[in-house]
Amino acid sequence: MKHSITIALGIAAIALIAAGCNNGAKKAQQKAAEEAAIEQARQDSIAKAQKEQKEKEAMTTLQNLPDEPIFDIVTDMGTIKVKLYSKTPKHRENFAKLALSGYYNGLLFHRVINGFMIQGGDPYTRDTSAAAVAKYGQGGPGYTIPAEFVPEYKHKKGALAAARRGDAANPKKESSGSQFYIVQDPVACAQLDGEYTVFGETIEGLDVIDRIAQVATDRKDRPLHDVVIKQIKLDEKSAPKVEQKSTDDNSKNN
Numbered sequence: 001m002k003h004s005i006t007i008a009l010g011i012a013a014i015a016l017i018a019a020g021c022n023n024g025a026k027k028a029q030q031k032a033a034e035e036a037a038i039e040q041a042r043q044d045s046i047a048k049a050q051k052e053q054k055e056k057e058a059m060t061t062l063q064n065l066p067d068e069p070i071f072d073i074v075t076d077m078g079t080i081k082v083k084l085y086s087k088t089p090k091h092r093e094n095f096a097k098l099a100l101s102g103y104y105n106g107l108l109f110h111r112v113i114n115g116f117m118i119q120g121g122d123p124y125t126r127d128t129s130a131a132a133v134a135k136y137g138q139g140g141p142g143y144t145i146p147a148e149f150v151p152e153y154k155h156k157k158g159a160l161a162a163a164r165r166g167d168a169a170n171p172k173k174e175s176s177g178s179q180f181y182i183v184q185d186p187v188a189c190a191q192l193d194g195e196y197t198v199f200g201e202t203i204e205g206l207d208v209i210d211r212i213a214q215v216a217t218d219r220k221d222r223p224l225h226d227v228v229i230k231q232i233k234l235d236e237k238s239a240p241k242v243e244q245k246s247t248d249d250n251s252k253n254n
Contacts, residue, residue, distance in 0.1 A: 058100035062093065064240035070203065071099055071238075074230045075109070078208035080182065081235060082160045084200040088148040091162055091175065091199035098141070098178055099232040109227040110136040111181075114213045116188045119163055119181040120229055128226065136222065137179075144174040148197050155189035158182060158202025158209060173197075184213040 067086040072079050084092040098104060108125035112118045124132050124139035145162065155161065160182055162175030175197050182202065183189045202209065216224045 069238040070235035080205035088199035121179040141177040153198040160200035
């Protein structure tokens with residue numbers, strides 16, 4: 001009898017110890033989860049603040065741009081310098097705003113057709129998982145831009161133009177909020193004049209356009225190896241001049 005009681009007490013003790021261990025493990029897991037949530041919230045807050053600061057700086061720069069600013073589209077295959085046209089102000093301002101805020105950094109030229117054009121600017125291309133790849137060509141910032149057709153702006157070699165949805169779903173021919181293409185072959189693209197808004201031109205890097213256009217692609221015109229837009233930055237020639245007034249005044253007073 002005493003032996004049975006001893007065994008029962010031992011089992012009970014083991015059960016209590018196990019329960020205590022389980023409770024301790026659960027508390028540790030809960031604490032770790034809470035700490036992870038706090039850290040994630042902190043990181044999100046920092047990211048939000050950095051984004052807001054970058055957008056604020058972008059707007060300040062945007063207000064001081066020349067009429068036809070130059071931007072450098074820096075890719076892993078070279079740099080394409082483009083000049084934005086003053087007669088397409090809505091597209092000019094939108095492209096500049098997105099570029100200055102870092103929107104294009106890390107995106108891909110996701111549609112490439114040799115003898116036609118190269119296309120990029122889709123935010124979905126930042127995620128190269130299979131699920132995202134199926135959406136390439138459908139992404140944007142959540143808005144469109146009214147068409148700005150200017151007869152003198154043609155689809156010449158190196159022309160910078162806005163992509164858009166087809167006429168059936170987009171009878172006003174409004175442009176994508178972020179996707180753009182650059183003409184490689186003006187003859188093949190001549191049919192697009194008056195149908196897609198041309199809002200800039202390449203002033204340097206036509207050879208880079210040709211190199212990108214010649215990469216191997218799949219049946220959906222996607223490059224087999226990513227062509228990355230490292231960043232689109234304001235060219236030094238178009239950077240706003242730093243105010244020297246206070247410095248000059250101080251020099252005069254001395």
